Amino acid sequence: MDFSLSPEQQRFRDDLRGWLHENLGDFAPSGRAQSAETAAPLETIGRRAQVEIERGRAWQRRLFEGGYAGISWPREFGGRGGSIIEEMIFNQELAEAKTPPLINVIGLYMAGPTIIAHGTDAQKSRYLAPLLRCDEIWCQGFSEPNSGSDLASLQTRAVRDGDRYVINGQKVWTSLAHVAKWCILLTRTGGEKYGGLTYFIVDMESPGVEVKPLRQITGDAEFNEMFFTDVRVPAENILGSEGEGWRVAMTTLMHERASLGVGLQVRSRIALEELRTLARATMEDGRSRAADPLVRQRLAQLFIECEAMRFNGYRGLTRMLRGEQPGPEGSINKLMWSEVNQRIADAAMEVMGPAAMLSPDDPDSPGEGRWSYLLLRSRANSIEGGTSEVLRNILAERVLGLPRSR
Amino acid sequence: MDFGFNEEQELLRSQARDFLDRECGSARVRELMATEDGYDEGMWRRMVELGWTAIPFPEQYGGLGLGIVDLVVVLEEMGRHTTPAPLQSSVALAGTTLLLAGSEEQRARLLPGICDGTGRGTVALVEASGRWDAHGVQLRAQQSGDAYVLRGEKLFVPDVHVSDWMLVATRTAENSGDGLTLLLVDSRAPRVRTRRLGTIDQTRRLFEVGFDDVEVPADAVIGAPGRGWAALRRGLDRALVAVSAELCGTAQRAMEMSVDYAKTRQQFGRPIGAYQAVSHKLADMLVQVESAKSLTYYAAWAVDNDVPEAPLAASMAKAYASDAARWVTGAAIQVHGGIGFTWEHDAHLFFKRAKWGEATFGDAAHHRARVAEALDL
Numbered sequence: 001m002d003f004s005l006s007p008e009q010q011r012f013r014d015d016l017r018g019w020l021h022e023n024l025g026d027f028a029p030s031g032r033a034q035s036a037e038t039a040a041p042l043e044t045i046g047r048r049a050q051v052e053i054e055r056g057r058a059w060q061r062r063l064f065e066g067g068y069a070g071i072s073w074p075r076e077f078g079g080r081g082g083s084i085i086e087e088m089i090f091n092q093e094l095a096e097a098k099t100p101p102l103i104n105v106i107g108l109y110m111a112g113p114t115i116i117a118h119g120t121d122a123q124k125s126r127y128l129a130p131l132l133r134c135d136e137i138w139c140q141g142f143s144e145p146n147s148g149s150d151l152a153s154l155q156t157r158a159v160r161d162g163d164r165y166v167i168n169g170q171k172v173w174t175s176l177a178h179v180a181k182w183c184i185l186l187t188r189t190g191g192e193k194y195g196g197l198t199y200f201i202v203d204m205e206s207p208g209v210e211v212k213p214l215r216q217i218t219g220d221a222e223f224n225e226m227f228f229t230d231v232r233v234p235a236e237n238i239l240g241s242e243g244e245g246w247r248v249a250m251t252t253l254m255h256e257r258a259s260l261g262v263g264l265q266v267r268s269r270i271a272l273e274e275l276r277t278l279a280r281a282t283m284e285d286g287r288s289r290a291a292d293p294l295v296r297q298r299l300a301q302l303f304i305e306c307e308a309m310r311f312n313g314y315r316g317l318t319r320m321l322r323g324e325q326p327g328p329e330g331s332i333n334k335l336m337w338s339e340v341n342q343r344i345a346d347a348a349m350e351v352m353g354p355a356a357m358l359s360p361d362d363p364d365s366p367g368e369g370r371w372s373y374l375l376l377r378s379r380a381n382s383i384e385g386g387t388s389e390v391l392r393n394i395l396a397e398r399v400l401g402l403p404r405s406r
Numbered sequence: 407m408d409f410g411f412n413e414e415q416e417l418l419r420s421q422a423r424d425f426l427d428r429e430c431g432s433a434r435v436r437e438l439m440a441t442e443d444g445y446d447e448g449m450w451r452r453m454v455e456l457g458w459t460a461i462p463f464p465e466q467y468g469g470l471g472l473g474i475v476d477l478v479v480v481l482e483e484m485g486r487h488t489t490p491a492p493l494q495s496s497v498a499l500a501g502t503t504l505l506l507a508g509s510e511e512q513r514a515r516l517l518p519g520i521c522d523g524t525g526r527g528t529v530a531l532v533e534a535s536g537r538w539d540a541h542g543v544q545l546r547a548q549q550s551g552d553a554y555v556l557r558g559e560k561l562f563v564p565d566v567h568v569s570d571w572m573l574v575a576t577r578t579a580e581n582s583g584d585g586l587t588l589l590l591v592d593s594r595a596p597r598v599r600t601r602r603l604g605t606i607d608q609t610r611r612l613f614e615v616g617f618d619d620v621e622v623p624a625d626a627v628i629g630a631p632g633r634g635w636a637a638l639r640r641g642l643d644r645a646l647v648a649v650s651a652e653l654c655g656t657a658q659r660a661m662e663m664s665v666d667y668a669k670t671r672q673q674f675g676r677p678i679g680a681y682q683a684v685s686h687k688l689a690d691m692l693v694q695v696e697s698a699k700s701l702t703y704y705a706a707w708a709v710d711n712d713v714p715e716a717p718l719a720a721s722m723a724k725a726y727a728s729d730a731a732r733w734v735t736g737a738a739i740q741v742h743g744g745i746g747f748t749w750e751h752d753a754h755l756f757f758k759r760a761k762w763g764e765a766t767f768g769d770a771a772h773h774r775a776r777v778a779e780a781l782d783l
């Protein structure tokens with residue numbers, strides 16, 4: 001049991017801090033556009049002004065050039081070849097420094113690791129480096145209008161036609177589809193529920209791909225509907241093999257939950273520190289809200305839960321270092337994080353009092369609107385990346401071995 | 407960085423589990439909790455032989471030179487079995503306090519006994535106010551010549567009936583420091599009165615201890631006069647971690663029992679674990695048990711390495727584990743239905759142990775307040 005950094009890890013962290021100090025410069029947080037980003041990378045990957053997207057690309061490119069992209073990815077694919085502990089330190093330091101989010105999250109944490117695990121050599125050398133450089137942004141086409149939690153019931157069809165497949169169907173809630181070059185697309189090639197799925201890498205510039213924005217609770221349009229009409233995709237773009245899509249998709253989802261669990265709690269903790277500042281500054285009857293024992297109890301509990309997630313994450317990493325794959329326990333932190341993040345927003349509303357009635361874009365909304373924005377945006381946290389109910393099913397069935405509920 | 411237990415610790419755990427499965431099943435626990443002393447001297451000797459009492463002490467005192475992380479392994483297993491034994495009070499609390507705050511002479515005199523199980527200590531802190539902090543200590547120790555004379559009463563003192571000595575937090579005249587002086591008192595000294603309290607967890611023994619002008623020499627001071635709270639603080643943090651570890655073990659066992667039951671008990675033609683009202687409760691148990699363990703292991707590492715945030719880590723672990731164990735052991739009764747409410751079923755042993763652990767050394771609200779303080783809210 002050792003929670004301290006080794007000398008090499010310390011050196012990595014110090015180098016990174018120095019590098020951030022020199023390179024963050026014009027990427028440092030500023031003003032309202034940034035305000036919502038404290039809470040979660042996924043909240044930030046949306047349909048922003050093109051300039052925000054370009055800024056995100058430029059930031060990730062700078063990281064790449066500095067040798068800080070794909071920390072634990074093999075060197076041959078443009079990664080740094082570091083350990084997963086270094087990857088964790090990297091995520092923590094970026095959060096602490098309040099850098100812009102990594103715009104290519106789906107590439108970095110879902111598509112990339114899945115390609116590394118299941119891809120051919122040709123696929124690895126084609127896709128990974130441009131992904132790390134952020135020359136190409138990725139999106140994830142899994143969910144459909146009639147297939148959300150029950151993902152394997154999906155109906156988007158891929159039919160073989162010579163050395164190509166022809167794809168028809170509809171996807172929904174696809175974050176980043178409007179700026180993505182590639183989509184990891186889960187399709188149906190056969191009748192068997194799980195055995196009939198095939199996982200493709202699809203060029204979003206292919207003829208027949210149509211993307212329509214969806215406006216959400218915050219007023220933003222971060223995600224989209226996607227329509228596929230006779231989209232022709234080369235057979236070599238299958239990841240894994242035909243009929244193996246479910247197994248490949250599980251790799252994607254495990255990595256999604258594991259990385260959500262490790263990276264996001266840091267951002268929640270930072271949000272909490274800012275909430276502490278807000279509580280100190282907010283006066284009621286001449287007394288700071290931070291002096292109210294109920295507020296103190298609530299914030300202390302949230303801090304404790306953030307720390308619990310940190311150490312849960314560390315223990316998960318240790319299991320991975322000892323040679324185990326990220327397992328269903330990753331769901332513990334995803335489940336906790338979504339609830340903690342929502343309760344942070346609730347606590348902020350309590351601290352704010354009547355100002356909770358203001359919209360995020362009202363000039364008087366505390367924290368430049370970030371808390372009201374968080375209140376709205378965090379409602380998605382318990383839906384995206386697997387709903388809390390589905391995660392409880394996974395914990396019950398896959399970790400505790402209980403009978404299936406369906 | 408490495409956030410797991412090493413091979414020796416895993417071995418210690420499986421040894422402890424085998425031993426307790428064999429010697430401390432619930433039937434035996436029930437026999438022991440009905441006795442006056444509430445524990446088994448023979449079982450205690452065998453725990454000593456396994457080295458448990460020697461774990462966190464340096465080799466020069468007959469210890470194993472290990473730490474709280476290692477003690478946590480054993481205490482989790484004891485929590486699983488709701489084992490009745492004065493290990494918590496004598497080793498995790500009194501022993502570590504003496505080690506951290508005692509003089510070399512005091513340590514050399516008393517720690518070998520703690521390690522080889524022939525001597526046992528405890529700590530007398532809380533009074534009628536029910537407070538676990540320095541303000542709660544009002545028991546006077548009047549200086550008279552070279553001696554202190556203690557007068558007053560302590561409550562909830564663990565295992566005093568099987569102890570040889572106790573560390574008593576007293577209020578002394580000093581205006582400097584924290585105003586408290588920690589004194590070493592012979593448990594069998596004249597004018598020490600003890601009365602056993604009825605405990606909700608019958609596997610635990612708690613006492614009221616009265617001091618009717620009990621005289622101790624000046625060299626009974628642990629640490630410095632007027633700095634009693636400072637002397638106690640670090641030992642108390644270790645005790646917080648130790649109780650948290652027991653709570654983790656108790657909650658984990660209650661969860662496992664519930665999971666097993668949910669797989670076999672059938673209603674409406676299906677195992678009850680197939681109903682999400684049940685299975686989601688069990689998933690929430692898992693989340694809480696794992697999180698309590700994570701915070702406890704971190705706190706154990708933090709106190710062993712005396713990092714600055716160790717007191718904060720100890721309070722975080724105790725706050726979370728207290729809530730988690732109460733909720734998990736209560737939910738375990740619910741999952742079992744009527745059978746879970748019976749005396750015959752073991753669910754109540756866990757529920758009651760969790761209540762003891764929650765309330766001792768300050769409950770969750772007490773420690774959240776301490777966390778808020780430490781975070782400079």
Ligand SMILES: Cc1cc2nc3c(=O)[nH]c(=O)nc-3n(C[C@H](O)[C@H](O)[C@H](O)COP(=O)(O)OP(=O)(O)OC[C@H]3O[C@@H](n4cnc5c(N)ncnc54)[C@H](O)[C@@H]3O)c2cc1C
Pocket residue numbers: 139140141142143145147148149150172173174175176223380383384385386387388389390393406682
């Ligand atoms: C902000 C955001 C971004 C997203 N980005 C993407 C993306 O980029 N790519 C992508 O593919 N998808 C994305 N999603 C979609 C997301 O994965 C789905 O919304 C999610 O899986 C739930 O599916 P659903 O919306 O169809 O809800 P449903 O599955 O219909 O669920 C409705 C309710 O029923 C409950 N429920 C369903 N099944 C069960 C069960 N077996 N037991 C108990 N309760 C159950 C659910 O928990 C939920 O409360 C995104 C979603 C959001 C909100």
